[in-house]
Amino acid sequence: MDAVLKIDTALTRRYSRHDLLMANAIGVIPLLQELIALEKNTKAEARLESVIKHQQILNRLLVASTQISSVAAELDCEGERAERLATYLDQYDTQRIRRLTLLSIVIGAATTVATTLIQSSDASKAVGIGGGVIGAGFGGLAAFSTNRTIHLTHQRNLLTDVWQQNQQSKVYPPFVWYVLNEKVFSNSNQYSVIHNIRQRWENFVLNDSSPEEQALYFGQGGNYKADDFHARANMLNQLQSSVRSINQDLHSLALALAAR
Known part of the structure; x- marks a missing residue:
């Protein structure tokens, strides 16, 4: 994970290391990267995709909580x-x-x-x-x-x-x-x-x-x-x-x- 964070500093600016370690534990680091990238796009399709990514992350959080x-x-x-x-x-x-x-x-x-x-x-x-x-x-x-x-x-x-x-x-x-x-x-x-x-x-x-x-x-x-x-x-x-x-x-x- 550290190698990814050195390349993509947008994650470290948005989330604490503690939160990123938890995100890594439930496997949503790639989804967080995609979500940040979509936020820069103002098109309707991008906003819809952003909502989908956000829901996917919440689903992972729910699965982790269930475990x-x-x-x-x-x-x-x-x-x-x-x-x-x-x-x-x-x-x-x-x-x-x-x-x-x-x-x-x-x-x-x-x-x-x-x-x-x-x-x-x-x-x-x-x-x-x-x-x-x-x-x-x-x-x-x-x-x-x-x-x-x-x-x-x-x-x-x-x-x-x-x-x-x-x-x-x-x-x-x-x-x-x-x-x-x-x-x-x-x-x-x-x-x-x-x-x-x-x-x-x-x-x-x-x-x-x-x-x-x-x-x-x-x-x-x-x-x-x-x-x-x-x-x-x-x-x-x-x-x-x-x-x-x-x-x-x-x-x-x-x-x-x-x-x-």
Whole structure:
């Protein structure tokens, strides 16, 4: 694109580099050039052709927006599924803790009553010690979460390409992946969007995760615990926000086009 802009400065005078990169992403640079050339022609045929070119560009913008919505919807669906499965495991663990705590209380109360009724000192001590041990055992079990898991297979793992920082993706539309890989579309303009996303995952979600956990999140799937589902949902939601923000860049190009 840079070679084209050096030759055709009319584009750079009319549009910002940011908008031109977005135009390049959706493939409308040639249409913008033709539109500028037609504006210099005052004939009726040229004005009609200008309207046609303008509509073609708007159609490309609409297609790009639809692709963004499609990817964001898939990310949202995957994130919701992970959250639902995490909630199911959390509720199972909560019920388990409640049952164990109740058993501990019941055994403690029963032990107290039994030691009061038993006349023999030795028998009373034995019942008290046994009941205390059993009650403490149930209470101790309640302090630990269950290792219950749910097996989840990723037919289309939307996290993999971001984690691996791939230059090309078989999951994301080329337009969306181009924007996520282009530094100018990030807040800092120093690193790409997917680079920044991976950094956030490493610093705030994964917390020095093991190779096995990374294979679970970014591979073909496996047995997930509740915390694993929460982590997956968090990463999907962060990625969804970044994909949806591309609409702002499309909106900027649409405004520049409208101001011609």
